[in-house]
């Protein structure tokens with residue numbers, strides 16, 4: 001790896017964004033459309049993106065390491081996708097009739113995954129997991145769904161259980177996790193149908209299945225902890241879970257919203273060599289357009305259309321379906337995923353070298369296309385482990401990187417996302433340079449007893 005030149009702190013203008021924030025606060029709670037991007041007066045208002053870069057309303061340019069929380073797998077404004085979408089959308093976008101692009105999307109999804117026999121499009125990952133859960137309940141005649149602590153499956157009531165507390169004691173005793181609703185407004189009757197479990201903990205899962213398996217329709221799992229820097233399964237975890245679910249007649253839902261068409265053409269199921277029963281897909285399948293789907297085994301999906309409700313005015317809309325067709329074709333026919341993997345590995349290697357040189361204990365988690373950096377002496381294996389990492393240091397680095405022209409998510413739980421376009425130009429070196437300089441600034445701030453405060457200056 002070439003030596004990285006230090007990345008200086010830039011003068012990041014904020015005037016227009018602050019003005020927009022104040023304006024937005026007038027009519028939008030938190031000044032945005034999502035709690036996850038409500039960052040007070042640091043809320044970012046975007047102007048545009050191209051390739052692996054994003055520009056905010058004040059004209060500041062960043063290497064984008066968030067990529068919209070993962071969907072933009074090829075790069076912002078990818079002409080191959082956008083040209084096709086533009087051509088198709090001129091024929092009209094919403095008919096509540098079915099287009100060839102929808103059929104083609106599902107054919108491609110089945111071809112790339114290799115294990116999905118039938119699927120339907122939705123507009124968001126939230127809808128996809130909601131429908132997969134309903135289909136699982138309908139097929140098995142059972143009520144309960146098991147989910148892992150710290151895993152995020154969207155914003156419907158059944159998904160918002162034991163997701164992201166900072167204080168791990170809220171999740172209950174490690175031997176008897178309690179279901180924790182995220183925020184008010186989720187009826188107990190709904191929350192009580194969700195049973196939290198601990199990722200990578202097979203003994204706990206077996207005990208749970210022995211106790212309540214007769215009433216458990218499915219276990220939904222994000223193959224890696226995408227909401228905790230992509231913590232990976234222990235060797236054999238998915239295989240053992242697959243066997244356990246079969247033993248108890250419980251369906252296995254792979255939530256591939258983040259991992260699908262990213263870890264491999266066939267997603268995490270291919271990467272880990274697992275054949276789930278149902279899967280949910282979104283994000284990378286549309287390069288940022290709102291395309292999503294749920295699907296799985298033919299016999300299970302055959303509860304649709306007669307026995308289970310599913311619909312949606314915008315399900316399979318022209319824009320999403322066209323984007324999915326083109327994106328999935330590119331993922332199938334080009335070496336985009338190899339490029340992404342190599343780029344991620346190059347960034348990881350640079351970061352590892354910087355951290356080793358400074359003797360800092362760390363673990364790089366996840367897949368090269370979607371990874372995290374955790375400051376810890378021990379290998380994290382579940383969400384609760386995040387609490388024991390030095391996330392103050394990580395957060396300070398993330399803030400410092402932003403001041404140096406690279407934008408990871410400010411919350412240390414969210415992984416960095418790599419897109420195909422990050423391979424272009426000096427992007428890899430820029431990211432490593434920004435990381436190294438931000439790291440040094442954070443360590444200096446810590447030495448002064450100032451960590452937690454802005455480290456950019």
Ligand SMILES: Cc1ncc(COP(=O)(O)O)c(C=O)c1O
Pocket residue numbers: 069123124125126127129152153154155222226255256257258282
């Ligand atoms: C694994 C997983 N499932 C489901 C969702 C929900 O998807 P959406 O935000 O499209 O509703 C997300 C979103 O980040 C996710 O990461």
